[in-house]
Amino acid sequence: MAKVKFPRKEIEKHFKLTEENMHKINMLGVPAEIVDNDLEVEIFPNRPDLLSMHGFLRALKAFMGKEKGIKKYKLNKPQKDYIVKITKEVKEIRPYTACAILKNLSLTDDKITEIIDLQEKLHSTVGRNRKKLAIGIYPLDKIKLPITYTALSPKEIKFVPLESEREMSGSEILLRHPKGRDYAHLLEGKEKFPIFKDSNNKIISMPPIINSAETGKVDANTSSVFIECSGFDLSILNKTLNILVTTLADMGGQIHQMKLEYEKPLVTPNLKEEKIKISLENVNKILG
Numbered sequence: 001m002a003k004v005k006f007p008r009k010e011i012e013k014h015f016k017l018t019e020e021n022m023h024k025i026n027m028l029g030v031p032a033e034i035v036d037n038d039l040e041v042e043i044f045p046n047r048p049d050l051l052s053m054h055g056f057l058r059a060l061k062a063f064m065g066k067e068k069g070i071k072k073y074k075l076n077k078p079q080k081d082y083i084v085k086i087t088k089e090v091k092e093i094r095p096y097t098a099c100a101i102l103k104n105l106s107l108t109d110d111k112i113t114e115i116i117d118l119q120e121k122l123h124s125t126v127g128r129n130r131k132k133l134a135i136g137i138y139p140l141d142k143i144k145l146p147i148t149y150t151a152l153s154p155k156e157i158k159f160v161p162l163e164s165e166r167e168m169s170g171s172e173i174l175l176r177h178p179k180g181r182d183y184a185h186l187l188e189g190k191e192k193f194p195i196f197k198d199s200n201n202k203i204i205s206m207p208p209i210i211n212s213a214e215t216g217k218v219d220a221n222t223s224s225v226f227i228e229c230s231g232f233d234l235s236i237l238n239k240t241l242n243i244l245v246t247t248l249a250d251m252g253g254q255i256h257q258m259k260l261e262y263e264k265p266l267v268t269p270n271l272k273e274e275k276i277k278i279s280l281e282n283v284n285k286i287l288g
Contacts, residue, residue, distance in 0.1 A: 001045065002121050005038040006053040007110075014057055015064070028063050030056075048126050049243050052118040054250040073249050073271055076256040081199075083146035084228070085261045090151050094194045094207065094230050097149050098237040098268040099260065100245050101140060102253040103224045111251055112218060118247060122240055130183055133231040133240055134208030136196065140224035142215045143198040147226070151192035159203040161210040162217060170206060179210045196228060241269045 008017060015021050017034060025032045025041070030050060032041040041056070049055045061067040084099050119135050127133030154170030161168060161177050170193045173180040186208050187193055196205045204215040207230040211217070218225060227244055229237040245255045260266040 002043045002051060002125050003040065004043060004051060004056075004117070004121065005035070005040050006056060008034065008037050008039050010053060011039050011057070014066075015060065021064075024064060025060065028060060043121075045125060048122060048240070049246075051121040051125070051243075052114055052247045054114070054247045055118075055243065058246075058250060070273055071246075073246060073255060075269070075271060076254060078257045078259045078267060081145035082256060082258045083261060084258055085146060085148045085150075087148065087150040089192060090149060090194050093151050093190055093192060095232065096234045096237055097228050097230045097260065098234065098241040099147070099226070099228045099258045100241055100269050101224065101226055101256040101258060102245060102248045103140075103256060105223050105225065105248065105251065105253045107218065107220050107222055107251075109220065112220070115218070115248070118244070122243065126236060126240055127231070130208040131186055132233060133229060133236060135240070135244070136205045136207060136211055136216065136228045136230075137218055137244075138204055138211065138215050138226045139218055139222045140226050141222075143202070143204055143226060144200050145226075146199055147204075147228075148197050148199075149194070149228075149230070150197070151194045153192055157193055157195060157203060157206060159206075160213040161206075162213050164213060173206065173209060177210060183209050194230065238268060238270065242271055245269050246271070 011017060017039060022032060029047070030041045030043060032039060043050045050059055058071060062069070082101060084097060086097060115137065119137065122133065122135060123130050157170035158167055160166060161173055164177060168177065174184040174187065194207050195203050196207065197203050202215065203212060205211040227241065229240050231237050249255050255269065257267050257269060260268060
């Protein structure tokens with residue numbers, strides 16, 4: 001369970017937090033209370049899409065009948081260089097990735113804070129503290145497509161990590177960088193570490209540890225981003241990517257798919273609805 005706070009003034013642009021509406025929010029399955037100037041809600045593990053304010057509002061609008069049905073998003077097909085090459089080197093280390101590009105974003109400090117909070121909440125919940133899932137978000141104008149997802153020996157990996165001013169090797173990052181020390185156990189015993197690099201051979205990140213300082217920080221001037229999720233379960237990566245791209249689309253962005261060059265090529269994101277069969281008899285038995 002994760003506890004998140006949303007600014008009350010932003011929620012009340014859509015719903016007044018009256019006693020009746022607070023009751024309805026609780027009926028959605030998210031215990032909620034007003035704390036100072038925030039709406040504080042508890043999100044259960046089965047609803048990671050509610051971890052961002054935009055995701056929460058999307059679900060609440062549907063639940064309250066304001067915007068009925070599953071929201072539709074336009075997916076723009078991959079352009080020429082919207083490619084991620086996945087090499088065999090990552091197969092035994094961190095084998096999968098799911099990626100997307102978002103364009104025409106108009107970011108503010110509040111939106112950036114929401115994106116960072118969502119990323120960290122997904123890391124700690126669905127991602128099991130980055131073990132199952134790690135997320136990277138990069139300004140598109142600072143990288144050259146296509147992207148390669150591969151692995152190198154720690155000595156071959158050299159870049160300036162976020163929150164640092166000097167170049168480090170992969171080994172140095174695990175020993176000396178705060179994030180490296182926090183998550184070093186995730187690469188323990190590995191002869192090679194996974195990396196994402198652009199077509200200029202510039203390393204943009206070493207998942208699941210840290211992004212590059214040059215290419216891994218989004219700010220208010222960023223209008224387009226490259227997003228990657230890496231880990232061990234492609235289904236989890238795809239669903240997490242869907243949460244991220246729909247949140248950014250609700251912020252005004254345009255979703256662009258990417259072609260992932262596995263042995264069997266794949267295009268992500270895929271927002272196709274899933275169907276589940278349930279027992280009507282069982283539902284009536286539980287609900288009455």
